[in-house]
Amino acid sequence: MSLQQFMNEAISPWMKEEGPDSDIVMSSRIRLARNFEQVAFPIIAEPDNLENILTFIEKEFNHQSFKSYQDLEFLKMDDIKPIEKRVLVEKHLISPHLAEKSKQGGVLISNSEQVSIMVNEEDHIRVQLYFPGFQLDQALDQAFEIDDWLEEKINFAFDEDKGYLTSCPTNVGTGLRASVMMHLPALALTQKISRMIPAINQLGLVVRGIYGEGSEALGNIFQISNQVTLGRSEKDIIQDLESVVQKLVEQERKARQLLSEETALQLEDRIFRSYGILEHSRIIESKETAKCLSDVRLGIDMGYIKHVSKTILNELMILTQPGFLQQYAKKALSPQDRDVLRASLVRERLNLEN
Amino acid sequence: MECQECHERPATLHFTKVINGDKTEIHVCEHCAKEKGYVSYEEEAYSLHDLLSGLFNFDSVSLNEQKKNSFVTDQGLKCEKCGLTYQEFTHLGKFGCAECYHTFSERLNPIFRRVHSGNTRHDGKIPKRIGTDIHQRKELHILKDKLQQLIKAEEFEQAAQIRDQIKSLERSINQTGKGEG
Ligand SMILES: [Zn+2]
Ligand SMILES: [Zn+2]
Numbered sequence: 001m002s003l004q005q006f007m008n009e010a011i012s013p014w015m016k017e018e019g020p021d022s023d024i025v026m027s028s029r030i031r032l033a034r035n036f037e038q039v040a041f042p043i044i045a046e047p048d049n050l051e052n053i054l055t056f057i058e059k060e061f062n063h064q065s066f067k068s069y070q071d072l073e074f075l076k077m078d079d080i081k082p083i084e085k086r087v088l089v090e091k092h093l094i095s096p097h098l099a100e101k102s103k104q105g106g107v108l109i110s111n112s113e114q115v116s117i118m119v120n121e122e123d124h125i126r127v128q129l130y131f132p133g134f135q136l137d138q139a140l141d142q143a144f145e146i147d148d149w150l151e152e153k154i155n156f157a158f159d160e161d162k163g164y165l166t167s168c169p170t171n172v173g174t175g176l177r178a179s180v181m182m183h184l185p186a187l188a189l190t191q192k193i194s195r196m197i198p199a200i201n202q203l204g205l206v207v208r209g210i211y212g213e214g215s216e217a218l219g220n221i222f223q224i225s226n227q228v229t230l231g232r233s234e235k236d237i238i239q240d241l242e243s244v245v246q247k248l249v250e251q252e253r254k255a256r257q258l259l260s261e262e263t264a265l266q267l268e269d270r271i272f273r274s275y276g277i278l279e280h281s282r283i284i285e286s287k288e289t290a291k292c293l294s295d296v297r298l299g300i301d302m303g304y305i306k307h308v309s310k311t312i313l314n315e316l317m318i319l320t321q322p323g324f325l326q327q328y329a330k331k332a333l334s335p336q337d338r339d340v341l342r343a344s345l346v347r348e349r350l351n352l353e354n
Numbered sequence: 355m356e357c358q359e360c361h362e363r364p365a366t367l368h369f370t371k372v373i374n375g376d377k378t379e380i381h382v383c384e385h386c387a388k389e390k391g392y393v394s395y396e397e398e399a400y401s402l403h404d405l406l407s408g409l410f411n412f413d414s415v416s417l418n419e420q421k422k423n424s425f426v427t428d429q430g431l432k433c434e435k436c437g438l439t440y441q442e443f444t445h446l447g448k449f450g451c452a453e454c455y456h457t458f459s460e461r462l463n464p465i466f467r468r469v470h471s472g473n474t475r476h477d478g479k480i481p482k483r484i485g486t487d488i489h490q491r492k493e494l495h496i497l498k499d500k501l502q503q504l505i506k507a508e509e510f511e512q513a514a515q516i517r518d519q520i521k522s523l524e525r526s527i528n529q530t531g532k533g534e535g
């Protein structure tokens with residue numbers, strides 16, 4: 001398979017579109033947690049009952065379409081290979097929990113890969129919806145419509161006082177986790193982000209890296225999401241998140257402006273060094289790849305690099321994950337072999353631009 | 355012990371993985387754990403560990419006191435529907451079924467308050483199928499609050515209007531209630 005073909009399959013169609021503020025906000029996501037009223041939660045339920053849920057979902061929703069979400073395809077976790085699961089995880093279409101821990105797990109995925117509905121994860125149903133750029137309102141509206149559509153067929157566990165009942169007390173009420181993925185290289189470079197995070201936490205929002213361990217955010221990609229799900233309406237939750245994201249976007253733009261005024265040459269040097277590494281290295285670890293990709297993307301956004309497409313950061317962050325590399329090689333690879341393949345894949349991808 | 359994946363860095367993470375019923379010991383460094391996908395990089399990971407482990411063990415002294423005092427009742431608290439005991443719930447940090455919320459209800463509000471910035475009552479989307487009734491009751495709640503405020507502010511003319519609205523809303527709630535029963 002050519003790289004071009006492989007990438008076309010690897011990158012979700014919705015990711016190729018550009019959304020509002022997409023120089024900084026990579027994507028917006030809404031997740032709703034729901035459960036069947038009469039069945040115990042997956043953590044404790046009898047396998048037969050979970051199997052019944054899977055069968056029901058397959059029967060009612062496989063190959064169905066809802067609005068612009070065409071042809072939901074049902075996949076049973078037991079029917080797909082571990083490497084395929086890994087790829088779905090790296091595309092954020094399923095969670096590691098569903099891939100590794102769930103029994104009788106399944107997923108419905110729309111053909112645009114904008115919607116994925118996980119079955120028998122920690123909750124019976126988890127609806128996920130992605131939008132490119134900064135579009136939380138739209139994502140929430142559509143998630144509500146999908147929720148109503150599911151409700152035509154399913155009685156969800158709901159309590160007047162506590163709202164939608166979920167397996168974990170951290171999700172009860174709205175069952176909503178709204179999150180925004182942001183590229184914040186200038187705030188990271190100037191170390192402003194580490195000072196902003198505690199303040200953001202105070203507002204009941206969580207900031208974390210999507211790639212990388214602990215407090216480290218590989219590729220300067222941060223995810224901001226709500227923590228509180230009970231006692232606040234979905235609209236209020238989203239508004240809080242939006243106002244913080246708006247602030248971060250402003251601050252990031254300001255920091256970029258400042259960098260280009262005060263340390264222009266250092267910035268340009270850093271960007272082109274990283275570009276050089278990506279273009280020429282023969283062995284590269286994921287951490288270095290992420291750092292260089294972040295620099296290159298910043299270089300594109302700030303006009304230093306002109307002929308490379310913006311989506312390169314999103315694309316290569318996903319494509320250079322272990323699962324995808326092994327899918328591309330069609331075999332298991334040692335970490336050393338992966339570093340070699342990663343370097344060659346990045347070089348080839350950059351060549352496609354020239 | 356060195357990491358079994360890279361044989362370079364020391365193994366700092368040790369655990370057992372069960373694959374098709376076979377147990378395998380795994381000793382890896384953090385780097386390889388991440389690369390091999392042993393470490394979950396899911397968003398939820400933060401909340402469960404940080405929040406819940408701290409949540410149930412807050413104030414270990416008073417919790418022990420509490421345990422001594424309520425030992426008998428603790429033992430007895432068990433969800434009829436799924437069989438989960440309250441103790442298991444605090445250990446897992448997860449409910450077993452929807453009914454658990456009612457079974458353990460008396461003990462839950464402190465937990466919800468801690469996780470959800472002091473909140474204990476849902477304020478958001480309502481399923482359509484049971485929605486109308488709840489919507490009306492919610493509106494009633496709001497109107498009654500408003501009535502109190504108006505009376506306090508001595509806005510009696512407006513208060514009378516609100517009172518009429520409350521009456522008609524109560525009538526319609528009663529009617530739907532009868533219809534269902
Ligand atoms: Zn290692
Ligand atoms: Zn229960």
